[in-house]
Amino acid sequence: MQIGMIGLGRMGGNMAKRLVAGGHQVVGYDMSPESGRDVDSLEALVAALDAPRVVWVMVPAGKPTDDTITRLGELLEAGDMIVDGGNTRYVDDARHAEELGKLGIRFMDCGVSGGVWGIDRGYALMVGGSKEDFEFMRPIYETLKPNDDYGLVLAGPVGGGHFAKMVHNGIEYGMMQAFGEGFATMVRSELVDDPAAVMTSWKSGSVVGSWLLDLLANAFKDDPTLESMPPVANESGEAKWMIEAALELGVPTPATAAALYARQTSRGGGDDTLRVVSTMRAQFGGHVTKA
Missing domain, CATH: 1.10.1040.10 (N-(1-d-carboxylethyl)-l-norvaline Dehydrogenase; domain 2)
Structure with missing residues (x-):
């Protein structure tokens, strides 16, 4: 498959390398020019992908992820797919799916475990989304997971992957x-x-x-x-x-x-809690606490 990877840090960068080694075409984007990125903007990333596009978001949870997904919603088209592989709080996934769904853009959440060793050992993937979307993404998931019968699960609907992680x-x-x-x-x-x-x-x-x-x-x-x-x-x-x-x-x-x-x-x-405890012990019992 062809996939865009946003975020080429310790996790995203190694995941991109494992996907390339598995025969996939990866277009990588990161804010850092030293990241080994293939393109220098989200606009260029989307332009480099063939429809239906698949984009994997691997950036810090919270505002960075929210901003990235919002911008992708403006750039992608109906039928495209976004996978949030970061450590997003599960309650945010339903909001992302609803906002993107209004635009016809598909969304999945994927909890990823494996750290810096995952590039060789494979990653444990906990996915949230529909069975149809899961099967569409299976070639990517199968390449990222360990080379055995474990490490990949469709945990439930959207939000289930991040809840499991x-x-x-x-x-x-x-x-x-x-x-x-x-x-x-x-x-x-x-x-x-x-x-x-x-x-x-x-x-x-x-x-x-x-x-x-x-x-x-x-x-x-x-x-x-x-x-x-x-x-x-x-x-x-x-x-x-x-x-x-x-x-x-x-x-x-x-x-x-x-x-x-x-x-x-x-x-x-x-520290402040323990100072209160030490103070009270000294007051009622004359206990002297030494560091």
Whole structure:
């Protein structure tokens, strides 16, 4: 197939390369002249594609995605297809689909997981949209996904792909937090000589074996103590959205919430709270807290 790729960063650029290697024709656009782009504007991108056009949007969620999709709506024609592969909040997908639908432009949302390794391993794709549109896009999806029977699913109607990716990332938060807590516990124990070696041993035969653990074991090779890494973890929003959605659905998510709060605390988000706690302990019990 022929496809336009908007956003040639760490994810979009590698996805474009995997598609080219799979025999597709990719016309790439990025705002950065150093991105290796094929065209220098959205207008040029649309002009370079044959109808019915397929355009994959891989830019940051929020205003950048909104602005890009709005502009594409002005440039594309009825019958063309837009796929939003970024981390857009699922509630925005229905709005995009409705606005584009009035123009006869088809729309799908696709949650993408795989990071910088996806170019070789393939990407896990969680798609939202109609079955008809899914089959139309299948050659692209099949090339991007891993070379086995997994990694691709039509999660549901429009919005379903990003909803599934949101849940996927919430689970990811919890898994990483659990590994971190286990490592920290062993570090502080006199009974474990080499926590890094212990966790690396779990790569084979253990029920907690996973790609996340494999990646952690890779990092241990260069820094078994992880002291070179700052004790700060950012959060990109998906876990927060998942917790909000789960609350609306009446689903308790204590593990995901705890992982999210841990990341927020790591950035100093809990400093003022803890100052209040320390102050009250000192007032009622004379407890002196040392840094």
